[in-house]
Amino acid sequence: MNLIVILLALFVERFAPSIDEIRKYHWLQRLVDFSLTHSKIFAFGGGVIGLLLILLVPVLVVGLLQARLAEWNSLVYLVFSLVILIYSFGPMNLQRQLTNYIAACDAGNEKAALQHVDTIIARGSVQKDDEHGLHRAVLDGVLVANNERLLGVIFWFVVLGPIGAVLFRLSSVLRDDLLHSCNSLASVVESARILHGILAWIPARLTAIGYALAGSFIDVVECWRKNTSRWKQDWIAGNRRILVETGISALQFRTCREGVEVDDPDDWHGHIDSAYRLTTRTVVIWLIVIALLTMWGWT
Numbered sequence: 430m431n432l433i434v435i436l437l438a439l440f441v442e443r444f445a446p447s448i449d450e451i452r453k454y455h456w457l458q459r460l461v462d463f464s465l466t467h468s469k470i471f472a473f474g475g476g477v478i479g480l481l482l483i484l485l486v487p488v489l490v491v492g493l494l495q496a497r498l499a500e501w502n503s504l505v506y507l508v509f510s511l512v513i514l515i516y517s518f519g520p521m522n523l524q525r526q527l528t529n530y531i532a533a534c535d536a537g538n539e540k541a542a543l544q545h546v547d548t549i550i551a552r553g554s555v556q557k558d559d560e561h562g563l564h565r566a567v568l569d570g571v572l573v574a575n576n577e578r579l580l581g582v583i584f585w586f587v588v589l590g591p592i593g594a595v596l597f598r599l600s601s602v603l604r605d606d607l608l609h610s611c612n613s614l615a616s617v618v619e620s621a622r623i624l625h626g627i628l629a630w631i632p633a634r635l636t637a638i639g640y641a642l643a644g645s646f647i648d649v650v651e652c653w654r655k656n657t658s659r660w661k662q663d664w665i666a667g668n669r670r671i672l673v674e675t676g677i678s679a680l681q682f683r684t685c686r687e688g689v690e691v692d693d694p695d696d697w698h699g700h701i702d703s704a705y706r707l708t709t710r711t712v713v714i715w716l717i718v719i720a721l722l723t724m725w726g727w728t
Contacts, residue, residue, distance in 0.1 A: 430507055431587055432723045435716070438514040442522060442579075452520040454602045460486065461603070480620040484599060492592045499590075513591035517582045517598040521548060523574050527705060530567060531698055549574065564697035568704050572640075572676035573669055575708035577601060580639075580715060581632040587719060600625040626665030633668040637675040639711035644679025652678035680707055 441448060464483050491513065498506040530545035546563055550570035581601075585593030604621040641649035652674055660667035680703055 430503070430510070432716070432719050434507060434510045434514055435583055435586070435719065437511055438518065439579075439712070441515050442518050443524075446522065446525060448515060449519065449521050449525070452516055452518070454520070457483075457487070457599065457602055477616075477620050479617050480603070480624065483603065484596070487599060488592060488596060491595045495591050510586075510591050514582070514586055514594050517586070517594035519578055520598075520602075521578075523549070523571065523578060523708075524705065527567070527571070527701060531701070534698070546570075564701065568677075568682075568697070568701050569673045571701060571704040571708060573672045575711060576629065576633050576636040576668075576672055579712060580636050581629055583715065583719075584632040584635065585628065587722075597628050600628050622665060626668060629668045630664065633672055635715075636711060637671050639714050640672075640676045640679040640707060642714050643710035644676075644707055645681050646679075648678040648681055649675045676704065676707060680704060 460483055464479060494509060495506075498509050526545055526549050530542060530549065533539075533541035533545060542563065546567055550566045550573075581597050582594045585597045587593075589596070600621065604625045637649070637653070653671075656670075656674055660671050680700075682700060682703075
């Protein structure tokens with residue numbers, strides 16, 4: 430059943446542009462704001478208790494529905510799982526964002542291009558006065574967003590069902606929202622960052638393996654061998670670095686030896702398109718693996 434739900438969800442994600450407008454998390458922001466009015470709670474447990482209280486309501490509701498519907502009717506449970514998975518993707522479709530970004534660049538609309546960059550780069554840094562810096566940030570963002578928007582959600586959906594998909598997405602949204610609204614509550618911000626880091630750790634590495642299989646396997650292995658100790662220094666930030674660096678190595682845009690550039694600086698749009706195609710091939714590889722696991726009765 431998981432494979433059917435995932436395929437249907439990916440189909441909707443690809444061919445239903447209006448779905449981006451549905452995936453809004455204003456209700457979660459209101460929940461955060463309400464919790465902040467009782468900020469004394471957040472002082473306990475280094476911010477962990479406050480974060481758990483925020484997550485308690487949505488996770489509990491989804492978990493109860495998941496348990497009840499699975500026992501009651503398999504078809505209703507399938508529809509429920511499909512709705513939850515579609516809602517947990519994104520929150521925006523990467524392909525449509527890339528199309529809009531490239532169109533803005535071609536039209537010379539710098540303001541619109543910058544707006545699209547901010548929604549694509551997945552919390553990465555960018556030098557906004559450097560055109561090549563913008564393109565490189567987008568390329569990096571594509572490689573990271575593949576895990577943040579799709580594969581991380583799919584992984585936890587396969588492992589835990591709808592509650593896993595919701596937990597991964599909420600951890601990402603909370604991490605970003607809390608960073609904007611909890612400047613005085615560093616413990617809560619750190620708790621959100623750690624939670625998402627934990628949930629993203631395994632999917633990020635599986636995605637990197639997917640990049641190796643979908644691109645230059647030897648280059649990725651070499652990159653992994655040379656950089657694994659550096660990724661371990663900050664294991665949370667390492668989730669992002671492993672996706673970017675293995676993705677670039679898989680595409681052979683840059684060797685891992687001292688970061689020597691082999692890109693054609695005049696074909697950034699081509700590079701971005703190649704990165705997106707790599708992520709698409711990686712999704713296909715994941716689907717094949719999930720299909721095999723389903724045939725063997727492991728999912």
